[in-house]
Amino acid sequence: MTVSILGTRVIRTEDPRFLTTGGVYTDDLALPGACYVHFVRSAVAHARITAVDVSAALEAPGVIAAFTGADLADLDDLAPSMGGMINAQMIQQPLARDVVRFVGEPVAVVVTESRYQGEDAVDLVDVDYDLQPPVVSMTDAVTDGAPVLFPAAGSNVAATFGDRAALKADLFDGCEVVVSRTIVNQRVAPAPMETRAAQAQWGPDGRLTAWIPNQGAQGTRASLAKMLGIDRDQLRIITPDVGGAFGAKFGADPEHAVVCWVARRLGRPARWAETRNENLLGMTHGRAQRQTVTIGGRRDGTVEAYRLEVLQDSGAYPRIGAFLPALTILMCPGPYAIGRAEAVATSVVTNTTPVGAYRGAGRPEATAAVERAMDLFAAEIGADPAEVRRKNLLPAFTDPQTTAFGATYDSGDYGGALAAALDAAGYADLREEQAKRRASGDVVQLGIGLSCYVEITGAGGEAGGPQENATVEVHPDGSATILTGTSPHGQGHSTVWAMLASDELGIPIDKITVKWGDTDLIPEGGGTGGSRSLQLGGAAVQQASQELIDVARSRAASALEVSPADLVYDTALAGFAVAGDPDISVSLAQLASSEQLLVRAVFGAPGATFPFGAHVAVAEVDTETGKTVLRRIVAVDDAGTVINPLLAEGQRHGGIAQGAAQAFLEEVVYDADGNPLTSSFADYAFLTASEVPSFELAEMATPTSYNPLGAKGIGEAGTIGSTPAVQNAIIDALAHLGVRHIDMPATPQRVWEALRAAGTSGAVGVSGTVGASGAVG
Ligand code: MCN
Numbered sequence: 001m002t003v004s005i006l007g008t009r010v011i012r013t014e015d016p017r018f019l020t021t022g023g024v025y026t027d028d029l030a031l032p033g034a035c036y037v038h039f040v041r042s043a044v045a046h047a048r049i050t051a052v053d054v055s056a057a058l059e060a061p062g063v064i065a066a067f068t069g070a071d072l073a074d075l076d077d078l079a080p081s082m083g084g085m086i087n088a089q090m091i092q093q094p095l096a097r098d099v100v101r102f103v104g105e106p107v108a109v110v111v112t113e114s115r116y117q118g119e120d121a122v123d124l125v126d127v128d129y130d131l132q133p134p135v136v137s138m139t140d141a142v143t144d145g146a147p148v149l150f151p152a153a154g155s156n157v158a159a160t161f162g163d164r165a166a167l168k169a170d171l172f173d174g175c176e177v178v179v180s181r182t183i184v185n186q187r188v189a190p191a192p193m194e195t196r197a198a199q200a201q202w203g204p205d206g207r208l209t210a211w212i213p214n215q216g217a218q219g220t221r222a223s224l225a226k227m228l229g230i231d232r233d234q235l236r237i238i239t240p241d242v243g244g245a246f247g248a249k250f251g252a253d254p255e256h257a258v259v260c261w262v263a264r265r266l267g268r269p270a271r272w273a274e275t276r277n278e279n280l281l282g283m284t285h286g287r288a289q290r291q292t293v294t295i296g297g298r299r300d301g302t303v304e305a306y307r308l309e310v311l312q313d314s315g316a317y318p319r320i321g322a323f324l325p326a327l328t329i330l331m332c333p334g335p336y337a338i339g340r341a342e343a344v345a346t347s348v349v350t351n352t353t354p355v356g357a358y359r360g361a362g363r364p365e366a367t368a369a370v371e372r373a374m375d376l377f378a379a380e381i382g383a384d385p386a387e388v389r390r391k392n393l394l395p396a397f398t399d400p401q402t403t404a405f406g407a408t409y410d411s412g413d414y415g416g417a418l419a420a421a422l423d424a425a426g427y428a429d430l431r432e433e434q435a436k437r438r439a440s441g442d443v444v445q446l447g448i449g450l451s452c453y454v455e456i457t458g459a460g461g462e463a464g465g466p467q468e469n470a471t472v473e474v475h476p477d478g479s480a481t482i483l484t485g486t487s488p489h490g491q492g493h494s495t496v497w498a499m500l501a502s503d504e505l506g507i508p509i510d511k512i513t514v515k516w517g518d519t520d521l522i523p524e525g526g527g528t529g530g531s532r533s534l535q536l537g538g539a540a541v542q543q544a545s546q547e548l549i550d551v552a553r554s555r556a557a558s559a560l561e562v563s564p565a566d567l568v569y570d571t572a573l574a575g576f577a578v579a580g581d582p583d584i585s586v587s588l589a590q591l592a593s594s595e596q597l598l599v600r601a602v603f604g605a606p607g608a609t610f611p612f613g614a615h616v617a618v619a620e621v622d623t624e625t626g627k628t629v630l631r632r633i634v635a636v637d638d639a640g641t642v643i644n645p646l647l648a649e650g651q652r653h654g655g656i657a658q659g660a661a662q663a664f665l666e667e668v669v670y671d672a673d674g675n676p677l678t679s680s681f682a683d684y685a686f687l688t689a690s691e692v693p694s695f696e697l698a699e700m701a702t703p704t705s706y707n708p709l710g711a712k713g714i715g716e717a718g719t720i721g722s723t724p725a726v727q728n729a730i731i732d733a734l735a736h737l738g739v740r741h742i743d744m745p746a747t748p749q750r751v752w753e754a755l756r757a758a759g760t761s762g763a764v765g766v767s768g769t770v771g772a773s774g775a776v777g
Pocket of ligand 1: 711712
């Protein structure tokens with residue numbers, strides 16, 4: 001009997017190439033004769049465009065052409081989609097014609113023979129702006145008399161979720177303790193190593209091929225075809241290597257459509273790759289919520305009622321970010337059994353960069369809110385935050401449970417995760433050390449922060465539930481190819497999809513090639529996001545492999561002139577042998593040499609899965625300088641059955657680092673005029689390895705019944721669990737000094753301000769800066 005390789009630490013097959021010759025990214029491609037597209041971007045947050053003069057730019061060396069919005073009339077404006085939930089009047093023109101609504105919005109393009117000629121020529125384009133008052137913070141957006149970004153829309157409200165009028169006045173009646181606070185889940189930048197890019201070439205047949213770094217070529221094709229006004233089959237998207245995406249490379253942006261338009265207009269290939277500065281201005285940002293949490297319960301630690309009110313900053317043009325509060329609401333009670341809970345949200349537009357999905361997309365925001373609320377409640381009643389959580393977590397369950405918010409949690413053991421995390425962290429010892437430092441008045445105080453979470457992965461809007469396809473083909477030389485509708489960009493699908501097929505078929509991993517991201521080869525697919533890939537795309541690979549054995553069995557029976565039932569599939573042979581007579585056999589390779597051996601399977605799941613976990617963060621905070629040093633993060637992230645622990649751990653490490661960064665470092669900041677103050681890595685406090693310790697991962701696996709692998713998603717778990725744990729740890733370090741809350745990022749300055757304020761006025765909180773993500777509106 002062969003031993004399954006599933007669950008083993010197979011080393012990433014992708015890495016030798018990345019570590020030797022390197023990846024081939026979109027900007028590495030060299031289409032012969034390609035011209036370079038450069039965007040002229042708005043320098044102001046809100047203005048009417050009165051004139052755009054490209055004449056000086058046209059005179060500059062190497063300039064082939066320059067176009068303004070007026071030239072692009074045949075390119076579709078971007079109306080918000082998302083099922084009609086967003087105000088349809090909030091339309092973006094691919095190049096702004098009339099009004100600019102954020103610094104960085106594309107206004108014109110200059111096309112040059114070489115890259116560097118364009119960098120100089122864009123400065124020669126003269127745009128006349130009639131400045132309009134900007135709306136920079138989301139609270140300003142809903143203030144009476146605020147300038148309205150889209151007059152036709154009537155207000156700055158892009159969407160609402162939940163019924164504000166139905167909020168119950170008596171929700172907290174009978175609670176012994178009620179705590180309420182407004183907290184900020186600040187705006188952050190996804191900042192992938194590879195910035196956005198495109199290369200486009202129209203064929204003599206009128207068909208467009210576009211190379212774009214993306215998270216799902218099929219979705220990118222759909223968005224781009226719509227903007228260009230062409231049929232999907234006139235467009236082929238090819239996905240080169242992608243250097244990170246973190247949710248921000250789904251679909252297509254106006255810039256991608258403009259590059260394709262330029263290639264068509266000039267009749268030659270066109271290319272674009274943005275600078276880091278453009279990326280920080282132009283790629284969608286994430287998070288950007290202002291949350292008011294109210295929590296009530298008994299002094300014994302029982303939480304009886306919880307309310308979450310969300311204000312979502314959508315930026316200037318509503319994208320998926322405007323919709324994400326729906327996910328925040330869906331997950332708002334988290335893993336807790338709260339008798340009465342309600343949530344509402346309003347998404348507004350502001351004169352800032354549009355907000356999109358960022359690792360976790362809506363769920364980290366829900367977790368941050370309820371986890372902060374749990375600590376505020378615990379502090380108010382003077383209880384141990386671990387005890388308050390333990391008391392309120394849903395009991396372990398194996399049959400699906402539907403929450404009051406309509407989420408059907410598939411399986412969970414939230415108390416088990418918390419206990420495992422506390423145990424691995426040595427919680428009692430940590431509290432003891434904390435007590436000692438408090439008693440001795442140590443300058444450097446110890447904080448212990450907790451978070452418990454449940455999140456949703458593998459959700460899908462397709463009729464009939466979430467699904468994904470895979471094709472497995474065995475070749476006459478004994479190798480195999482897998483085509484997948486997923487689209488890895490760091491997650492390691494080549495390794496794991498090969499493991500899954502190899503496990504069924506017996507073909508060695510190094511003889512299996514995994515392909516994705518070419519819409520001519522794989523016309524259907526949901527891409528990679530929402531931690532959907534393994535549970536749907538991986539399950540499809542397993543299913544296709546099993547179905548391939550079924551198909552091959554009847555062919556093997558004819559070839560060997562025996563009944564199919566007499567054949568045994570032997571993975572050691574990668575073929576069939578006759579039961580009781582192993583010398584009579586035929587391999588899949590042999591069968592493939594007489595007839596193509598290929599199966600396409602679509603795996604459909606009954607619903608989304610709900611991974612969960614608990615994190616413990618340990619931080620040391622210097623009470624004189626406000627500086628935080630993150631000492632430990634202990635994480636339990638239960639994603640059901642793990643297929644490759646090495647890759648799953650890599651996902652957890654990366655996610656935890658990103659989540660921690662939000663808690664104490666990263667923030668996109670605007671000044672009062674809407675000028676971005678964090679448009680380079682010198683200003684945006686992008687996390688590096690030196691700011692975090694290595695993380696301690698404890699294991700727990702509660703399989704799901706929703707797919708035969710028993711797997712849930714792991715790609716976003718780290719980000720969801722770590723942020724509130726780190727924030728809570730920093731606040732906990734100062735709790736005995738009267739600090740109750742510090743908004744993220746808990747920078748040394750904010751920590752110091754909180755200490756100063758506590759020193760003068762008892763229990764306090766410190767809120768964020770004025771600005772798009774600020775709490776001081
Ligand atoms: N895996 C496993 N066992 C499980 C779950 C997952 O072995 N029970 C493995 C999978 O085989 C896969 C990896 O872990 O190799 C992640 O799988 P999954 O949880 O299905 O997530 P996706 O592959 O769909 O990845 C999406 C997720 C998201 S939504 C974001 S955002 C994100 C992330 O992954 N962006 C990333 N991780 C990233 N990693 C990198 N390097 N770069 C990004 O942009």
